[in-house]
Structure formats: C-alpha cells, structure tokens
Amino acid sequence: MRGYLTHAFNSGGTNYLRMAYCLALSIKRTQSAVNRLSVVVPAGQPLPDAYREAFDHVITVSDERPPHVDPAWRVDTFTRFYDLTPYAQTVTLDADMLFFDDVSSWWDDLAARDIVGGTAVTFRGEPIQDNPLRTDLYAAGLPDLHNGFLYFRAGAKAETLFAAMQRNQQDWVQAATRHFGRPDVPFSSDCAFLIALRDTGLEDEAVSVVPGCPRFVHMKACLQGWPHVPPTAREWRDYVDHSFDDELRLTIGGVRITDPFHYHVRDFVTDDLLAAYESAAYDARPRRRTATW
Template identity: 25%
Template sequence: MSRGFLWFAQNNNTTDYAALSIALAKSIKKNCKINSVCVVVDEHTKIQSEYVDTVIVLKQDHSENQSLKFANEYKAFKLSPFTHTIKLEADMLFTADTDWWWNYLGQHDLVFAVNCRNYQDNVIKKTPYRKLFHQNNLSDVYNGLTYFRRSERAMQFFKLCRDITENWTQVKNELLINCHEQYPSTDIVYALAYRIMDPLQLHLIDYPWFKFIHGKSEINGVENSTDQYNYLNPISIDDRIYVGGRRLNRIWHYHNKKMIDILNDRIF
C-alpha cells in the first residue's frame, strides 16, 4: 500500500507552476512524515527538486493549445503511482501535519473538500464565485483537495470526468444552465460527475477537517480592499504562516500566484 500527494503543473505565459510546485512539495516534506510527492507536467515544464519524488510527463497534452490547463486533470486516477492519493493544486502550502488524515480517508473510495474556509477558519458554504453550482444544484466540492483510492468507484468517477472534459462544448450547452466557461473547469467537471454518480448526494462525505483555507477576496470578506494581500499582510515567521494576524493551521490555497515571492519578501 502506498500513499502520497499528486497534482498537475503546466507553466503558462503568466505563471511558473514548477516553482509553485517546489514550494508546495517543500511544505509537505516539512510538515508530514507521509510525504511522497508526484507532479504531472507537460514536456515544456521542467521540475528538478529534492522535494519532488516523482515527475510524470504527459504523453499527450490535451490542453496544449489552451491558456487554462484544465483538460488533463481527469487523468489523475490513471497516472497516480499511489494506492491512496490526495490530489492538490500547485498554488497551495501545507502549514500542519496531515498524517492522521489517511486513517479516515482510507476507509472510502472518494472524499472531496466540501466548501472551503476563510483565513479566520470559518466554513464558507456560499460564495459569489460559485453561482453556477447553485443554479445547477451541484455539490460545492473542490478538486484542489480530493482523496481517492484505487477502486472501481473512483475509476468510474474519473471516467465520467474524462467524458465530460472531452465533450465539454456539448456538456455546457445541454447539461448545464448558464455555463459560459470556454474550458472545462475542473471544479465544475468534478461536481457534475459526482452529481451523475450520486444524484441525491447520499454518499457525499463531508469531513470538517478536510477543507482548505481559500485566498480569494470575497471568501475572506476583503473584496472592497484595493489590495487584500497588503490588507491581510500574509507573512512567514519561523516557517509559520500568518494571514490577517492569524496563524494558519490548514492547507492554504493562496490563489495569488505571486504569493511565494510576497512571503519570501516578508520573512522574519
């Protein structure tokens, strides 16, 4: 039995996802003893780091000509080298030990982060960023923190994700209300696939601890600030991260792709 973390990193014109991946992997190694890391990249994204155990290069990049690199994420199940996998996103940081999670997660085939938290650690169930989810009665799940194990149910879920992704134009026009996403957003793909698998959401697992802290402004109630990151003043002190004067003790999905540079400039 193997356990580890996996995410995709494909550089684009604006973001060095390889650098973000190394920062995330370093934070995992620092906080967790169960800390195997696998990053999936395209042929143009190079990662060499002592903190990354496995780099898998996509044989076929289905998002090669797309500015938003969503189209390969359904391949997580097939590509993962682990029996038990936690899928993340590159623009995250670990701030605490998550080793104990595996004892709970391993009892299930699929577990999603349902809802998210703000920097004050409050659960946020409705956000203005997810009106489409509410209009289409989709579960408020986040692909950026997903657990799956090698199982028939998980395999079927990712097959549905593949079918939705590969037929995105038809799906958004015929299965979804008011969906104007040009590319298949992974959060929407996951939510729709799960709705198809479990229409009444009878088997949706919602662990209160399996949620990340989101960095978007309206989730944190600072949408009226012209610069939320100066307003909340994220800083790193002795490898501990503080946002808005509060020490973070969960996975932080900082969202702002310049955050690693911001933190490095503010190390005390």
C-alpha cells in the first residue's frame, strides 16, 4: 500500500495538527490514486472527530524530546518514520503543505528507486539555485535534496538510512563535527537525512531517475529570487499577492500553483480557508468564495 505520512507536534504556539488536517483534506480533494495521509502525534493529543475521519491512521508516540532539539521546532520524530509508517511505500510531507493538482503519476516513477528525495522550486517552478539557509550543507558537498517530499520503500536500504539518521540524532554534536567540522550546526531533519545519505553511501540512490519528480514549491521569501529580501525571510506575502479561486486553486503573482506547496507561514490556513476545504471534502462541492484568503 502507498500513502503519505506527516507529523504534527504542536509547539511554539503553532497548531501543526490543524495544518496537517487541512493538508489531508487537500490530498483527498486532488489525488486520484493515492489520497491517504497518516499523521504522527504525541501521546495524549486531543483529536476532533473530523480530524480522525480525514487521516488514514493516527500514530501516537512519546512526547519525549532529545535535548539538542529546539522545543519550538519539533522535527525529531522524522527519523523514526521508517518504523512508524503503515505503508509499504511512503512519501513524507511537512504538515504546512497543500496539494492543488494530481501527482498520482509520480508514484510509479518513484518506485524505480528505494529512496528519492524531493527537489525544491520557486513559486514560478524554477529550481532554487542558492538557498542561503543551506550554506553548511553546500560547504559539505551534500546533495540539494529535501525531506519535505521524500519517498521511501520498505526494505534494507531505507531501513539502513533511517537507522543512520537515528544514530546521528542521538549524538548530534559528534555527527555535526564529523560532517561540518564544528559542533554548533543546528539539528534539522533535512540535515539528518542528508548526512545519513552520505554515511550509508546512498547519495546517488536518492536522486530521482525522472528529472523534476518529485518537486515542491518551497515558499520561503528568501528562496524566490527576489532582490533585497533578508537571507532568512519567510513571510512571502510581503512581496507578492495571492488568491484562491472557487475551486480552491491557488495563484501567486499571476502564477497558478500546480506542485505540492510548502507555504511556511503559520497563519496561511485561515478559518475561512479551512472551512472551504471542509465544505469541499464533506459536501463534495467547493464552497464558492470571492474573497482573497
């Protein structure tokens, strides 16, 4: 069985579970073949009935946090996804994403490999040539792949990769020093993924055999190629307009978004937008709106 998997640990005042719920609704709305999303949550997480209906599986884990992981940025459960996934073929997603077009055809292409990392593009669909947030990764010569859309298939290669991620997470100071030459590189799931690829000799394996598959829009402002944007800026709405149409299709700066969309800004899914997705999912018709959400 094939399916999508995300995690939703509410932290830093951000409701990632609500984002994951909207992601699940967008997947159900747009995907013709694989429209299942399972979510990993901390034990004891309250879950409304509507959320349970939207998710394929709700997987609970301990809320214990490794000491080096920022409590406002709970990405540490990602390294356990191989053991947690209910699927034989899995695509991992970040909770703050939405789908607008059907990418079901990607799955057969992805299945040519055991592991395939995602490629990030701008909202215009252009490859991101220089990510100022990845200077350490570039300096180490690591591949410019992302786990925001990561495919893996159950088997020895993926199991080995995730085991390496867990080892690096457990002793991040040693892992960071070994790969970057210093211990103060912040832990991130992307970082853990990429250095585990190197540790296991799977760097080439994780590059798709089909260019541009998979890819997703990485919508941090600092990645869009705009001039005079601070190198860590996330808030892209300060620089470009956006709107949803009656069919819940997103247009940014005159460009309709067709790739999976990583929106980043935490208040992007407004109450009105979520209600429109709920109406579309449960009434089998999109809620007609003319406002810009």
